[in-house]
Amino acid sequence: MKIGVLALQGDFAEHVSMLKRIGVEAVEVRLPEQLNGLDGLIIPGGESTTIGKLAVAYNLMEPLREFGKSHAVWGTCAGAIFLSRDIGRDQPLLELMDIKVQRNAFGRQVDSFETDLEIDELFKTTGTEHPYHAVFIRAPIIESVGGKARVLCALADGRIVAAQQGHLLATSFHPELTNDTRFHEYFISLAS
């Protein structure tokens, strides 16, 4: 099992170290040819505008779309934005997942927050039941899911913060900033 982490900008090193902690080989991806031989890809948190511009500049858009058709891809925060079909503004998107996302949906940095989530499917897959502690940073929300995409987790007020579409995964929070490896294990189960 070899997982790539898109390393154009953002907290890719944190994802690499989480993958290593669960015994998965991880490599940084900056150019299209580096997708060869990977079993899955994580698009990290960061600034989605920066990541999108660099993906366009280095001809990664089509190779990433192609990769996502047949491989597991997981986007956290900026990565979830990048995976989406629509964000209501003009910036490069992979349009792989049938989700509509709103950037900075909770406000500015002083509104960033941590909270516990109940994510049944995650608990089932990992055989655990304690709450998942999630870190949201200038986070987006998933406004709506369509097509084959479905809600994986929503906040108590109904706002969607995680969605899945087959082997594609989007979370508006940052599992890579915690010590809880369950989300990475869940993603690996999709890549297997």
Added chain:
Amino acid sequence: MEAKTGTWTEKKGLAQMLKGGVIMDVVNAEQAKIAEDAGACAVMALERVPADIRADGGVARMSDPDMILKIMEAVSIPVMAKCRIGHFVEAQILESIGVDYIDESEVLTPADEDHHILKHNFKVPFVCGCRNLGEALRRIGEGAAMIRTKGEAGTGDVVEAVRHARTVIGAIRQLQGMADEELMSFAKNNGAPYELVKEVKDLGRLPVVNFAAGGVATPADAALMMQLGVDGVFVGSGIFKSGDPARRAQAIVKAVTHYQDAAILAEVSKNLGEAMVGRNVSQMPEAEKIAGRGW
């Protein structure tokens, strides 16, 4: 569980999202748009870039909140703003208008020559400058959630940025080779909190994100700092004091991503027009240097 805001994880976490990116100084909404379009991961809103602060002289203070708010409206990326060292009321004002990060900066005229702001008192995260590991750990001890090596702002001369990055990273290496019983005297000799010295030894790096700043003017300068081991780069005067800011800004963004790929660095360094004129730090009178501000 109730949602918690302003936690240490949140403060450090935003800086982690900026890693591998370029934070650009901008003085108005138009420059902020240029920076965002070029791929900046954040902007620093200020009335004058450091080169102009040097040229103008006088007291440099926090920028007009209205000007900062206009920049916040103009872009979707995080917006930082500077307050004077020790000027906690400027920091309260910046927090109240909702900036994403405060830079307690030596580029402005210090308001307190003995104390920095107790940054733990704020919900908004702070970045602070340092020239060595002791200074970095004192700032983190006060609550800075991100560090930048100071360099010598507004010069376009990278020599001080290199000196400060090497000094910090060299001290971390030295610390890793030390026995545990040697850590207390390291803490004493470097004026650093003991618990943080221990943490740095265990981690092999600073416990927060560390960017380079002060004198970065070219894609090669930015890649040099990345190869020395920093997490990202601040570019102040280097972009909007150059001949073609948009092009240079894009080139520096690409150079920070592909910092280890000399062929790409060569490509992005082509035809950038004039770099900022710059000032040679080694020929600058001591009194004009600002990196020494900070205690």
